[in-house]
Amino acid sequence: MEFRFRLSGVLLLVFAAAALALTCSKKKDKGLFFVPPGGTGTGTSTGGTGIAAKYPGDQGLADDPSVLYFLDFDNQQETENWYGSKDGYAWTNTPENVYCGGGALEIQQKEGTHVPSEIHPEIAETDVAYVRWYRKWEADYDFTQHKMSGVYAKADGVGGGGAGIPPNGYDKYSCKLYVDFSRYPRFYTYHPEQEGAYGDGLHMNLVDPKIQVESGRWYCFEMMIKANNHPNRDGELKMWIDGKLVGHYDNMRFRDTNDLKINEFTYSAYVGGTWVSERDQKLWDDQIVVATEYIGPVGF
Ligand SMILES: [Ca+2]
Numbered sequence: 581m582e583f584r585f586r587l588s589g590v591l592l593l594v595f596a597a598a599a600l601a602l603t604c605s606k607k608k609d610k611g612l613f614f615v616p617p618g619g620t621g622t623g624t625s626t627g628g629t630g631i632a633a634k635y636p637g638d639q640g641l642a643d644d645p646s647v648l649y650f651l652d653f654d655n656q657q658e659t660e661n662w663y664g665s666k667d668g669y670a671w672t673n674t675p676e677n678v679y680c681g682g683g684a685l686e687i688q689q690k691e692g693t694h695v696p697s698e699i700h701p702e703i704a705e706t707d708v709a710y711v712r713w714y715r716k717w718e719a720d721y722d723f724t725q726h727k728m729s730g731v732y733a734k735a736d737g738v739g740g741g742g743a744g745i746p747p748n749g750y751d752k753y754s755c756k757l758y759v760d761f762s763r764y765p766r767f768y769t770y771h772p773e774q775e776g777a778y779g780d781g782l783h784m785n786l787v788d789p790k791i792q793v794e795s796g797r798w799y800c801f802e803m804m805i806k807a808n809n810h811p812n813r814d815g816e817l818k819m820w821i822d823g824k825l826v827g828h829y830d831n832m833r834f835r836d837t838n839d840l841k842i843n844e845f846t847y848s849a850y851v852g853g854t855w856v857s858e859r860d861q862k863l864w865d866d867q868i869v870v871a872t873e874y875i876g877p878v879g880f
Contacts, residue, residue, distance in 0.1 A: 630802075630876020632712070637680055638867050638878055648703045649845045649870035654681040668696030668849075672864065679714040679798050679866035680878050686864055687849045689726070689857040698848045700732070700740060703870055705841040707809075711756075712802040712875040713868040721795035722858045723763045727848035729868065730756020730768070730803060733840050743853060744777045746770070749836030754779075755805045755817055756846055763792040767803070767817050767827060771834045778853065784819055784827035791826060798866075800877045807834050807842065823877045845870050 635641040642650035653659045656671045663669035663685075672678065672686040687696055703709075709731045717723075732754040747753050747770050755769040758781065767782040774780045784791050793799060800822050808815035815832030818825060834840075849865065851857045869875050 630712075630874045631871060632869070632876045633879040636879045638869075641869065644871070646871045646873040647869060648706065648709070648872065649701065649868075651685075651847075651868040652681050653683045653685045653866055656683060659683060659685060663696075663699065666697055666699065677716070677864045679716070679864075681867075684864050684866035686862060689724070689849070689851055689861050689863070691859045692856050694850060694852050694856060696849055698727070698846055698850050700847075701845050702843060703731070703845050705843045706872055707838075707841055708804065708806040708872055709842045710802060710804045710871050710873060710875050711845070711869070712800065712871075712877075714798050714800055714866040714878075715863060716798045717793075717795040717863045718861055719796035721861055721863065723759055723761055723793075723795075724851055724858045725758060725760055725855050726857075727768065727850045727852070728757035728759070728765075728801065729848050729865075730754060730846050731805060731842050731870065732844040732846055733807065733835070733842045734844060735840055746774055746777060747772050747834075749833075750840060753807070753834040753840070754846070755803060756848055757801060757803055757819070759793055763794070764790055765793055765801070765819070765821070767819065767829070769805075769817065771815075771832060772836070773833055782817070782827070782829060784821075786828055787826050791821065802875060804874070805834075805842065807838075807840075808832060810836055810838050820876075 631644050631646055632638060632641055638652055641647060659671040668688045670686040671683055673683045677686060678684040689695060711729055711731060713729055733752060735751050738751050742752060749772045753771050755767055757765055758768045759765050765784060768779055770779040802820040804818040806816040813831045813833045815834045817829045819827035849863060867878055
């Protein structure tokens with residue numbers, strides 16, 4: 581009996597591993613977008629091995645000491661609890677719309693609206709944050725300007741919103757990503773030296789020609805923001821797409837006090853600011869992680 585039990589256990593593990601590999605690997609994107617050799621800057625290197633490589637299928641990644649926030653959307657009830665009554669969100673287990681595991685987040689953008697609104701959970705304070713997520717836009721998606729996820733630093737008493745009000749070095753800074761009408765992904769960052777009232781939209785500066793995202797396939801995005809160590813100007817922004825470093829800005833001044841730390845994750849598929857969605861259309865997000873180290877694509 582004992583032998584049979586042990587055998588069953590072994591077989592169970594084998595089947596579980598095989599199922600995990602099948603679940604994720606069949607959706608793994610084959611070619612990366614083209615990154616020309618010798619592009620400007622040093623951005624053709626890979627991001628190296630991230631912490632996700634230690635956790636195939638992201639299983640157990642949530643418990644890694646460097647992880648501050650984790651969403652795999654595999655559980656329907658937990659996903660529904662997370663977005664609550666907000667309009668435009670749903671859970672899906674449709675295989676082609678799940679990157680990994682048993683579920684993903686489905687976003688329904690609605691013509692003439694900003695839907696869906698953002699979700700802003702608090703995270704433990706940190707001076708550096710990496711945010712990794714998978715996103716797929718429906719085939720022939722109309723790239724109305726819309727946001728992607730990121731992080732904020734907010735001083736006590738600084739509430740939500742604040743769009744159009746430049747930071748003063750003591751109240752806030754932030755970075756998330758957005759995709760513009762021409763399908764260019766950009767850093768969307770608020771900092772005291774931003775050129776406009778509504779933050780800077782910085783291009784991926786390590787690849788030439790610039791990257792234009794495509795609909796109908798999964799991408800792995802990862803953004804890093806490192807606050808400067810005041811009074812130094814050593815803040816940084818980095819972006820990886822499918823594990824390739826494609827954007828890097830340094831010499832950034834995000835703050836004039838080291839007490840102002842990153843303390844909020846911003847989930848975003850928001851259409852805005854003054855723009856609204858051109859039509860009803862869908863996109864999907866999966867395997868979102870915020871950590872204090874480079875995360876990297878899902879390991880297999
Ligand atoms: Ca998932």
